[in-house]
Amino acid sequence: MRDLLLLRRRFHGEGYREGYEEGSSLGMIEGRQHGTLHGAKIGSEIGCYQGFAFAWRGLLHSCATERDSKKMKVLEALIGMIQKFPYDDPTYDKLHEDLDRIRGKFKQLCSLLNVQPDFKISTEGSGLSF
């Protein structure tokens, strides 16, 4: 009788360990996929803003008016924020705060440049979606 109990306990334990290991590795895979996807989304969004900012910096390079210099200031601020963002640290505690600040700065820039950001969320895959 006691042997049966011990046997049961042993198999229980083994089963648990096997399950735990399998679950952990599956979890790691899923987590990695999720991270890649999510990271890619953020990366593509920030990359978009950066490209936009660089393009406009080139266009406004020969700025003359005071209004243009205001635009340049906001532009440079946006570029600065993007470059300072720690891309390799997903545990950065102000990640979402900084992302929101970048988004806000981008919207402000668009307002100053009188450009409508045309980034629509599309399910087909073409076009920008983030």
Added chain:
Amino acid sequence: MKDSLVLLSRILAHPDSRCWFLAWNPAGTLLASCGGDRSVRIWGREGDSWICKSVLCEGHQRTVRKVAWSPCGNYLASASFDATTCIWKKNEDDFECVTTLEGHENEVKSVAWAPSGNLLATCSRDKSVWVWEVDEEDEYECVSVLNSHTQDVKHVVWHPSQELLASASYDDTVKLYREEEDDWVCCATLEGHESTVWSLAFDPSGQRLASCSDDRTVRIWRQYLPGNEQGVACSGSEASWKCVCTLSGFHSRTIYDVAWCQLTGTLATACGDDAIRVFEEDPGSDPQQPTFSLTAHVPQAHSQDVNCSWPSGSISRLKASEPLWLWIESCFPRKCPRTSPVPKRTRRSILDLPLFGPPAFRLGERLRATGPLTLPPLTRSPW
């Protein structure tokens, strides 16, 4: 002796739709209303009656949610569900749209002018608060887009004397913003409410902020500067805000609006149970832990939700015999027939001011309520 509310006039302001908001101009001579018919109407007194002086209908494609007069009274901002804010310039009796502020992704919920007149704030369902600056040539420029809230932002209000902006949101918090090195940052988050914060009001001195919420409480927050005597901790050189009083148990439903009387320091609330309540601070109560008492309760002030009204100095002059009055002027839904104004001499108290929209109301002078008021049966509007 108790004063009463006297209906001065009923106006069918926005036929076939809701009237969402009312605002008196700083001089108290004009009343701006806005509504679901996408227009803004300007009302003025002519003799004993109120007439529509102007209809501004070309500005918006959807409901106009809020209007706000600039401190100088020459400009009117209208915030709409079409995600834009129009700025109208007053030219004698006419208004001309000088610019349209775009940028929000969806419905703009509120707009507010800073006391300096140079800054404007708008907030929207897209969870952001935008700060705009206007220069002498009427050019508007976005100076900041603040994404601090995590949900729909319901209301924005400026501090009476500092360049400090407060916003209330569906995310149950109140956030304060100020300018720091050319950019606006969120300098404080006031947590405590358990549900949507609908509205905010600073007290006349600007040291305290009242917030009202869907959790049926009003909270009073006090500003503590670094190095304060009470020993309230502040981080660095930032002032901190602490909740010093919570008014709970007085309201049976969501409180949609709160107002702090600039003259007397009385607090008034407009509640989803159609009542208006007035609170006064108990004399001698500890400033760090003030207590407020309910001094007036006007139940069934509205048979349906009320929009809002700004009392006007010039209107209250008509009631010169009674120095302390509360004025509620509102617009009526289409079902209400136009009635002629009640003669001034009548001292009947009238309470039927039905409207659509969230109950909201602003107090300019102290209210003392009368005894029971008779009313038609309550019919709640779905909203």
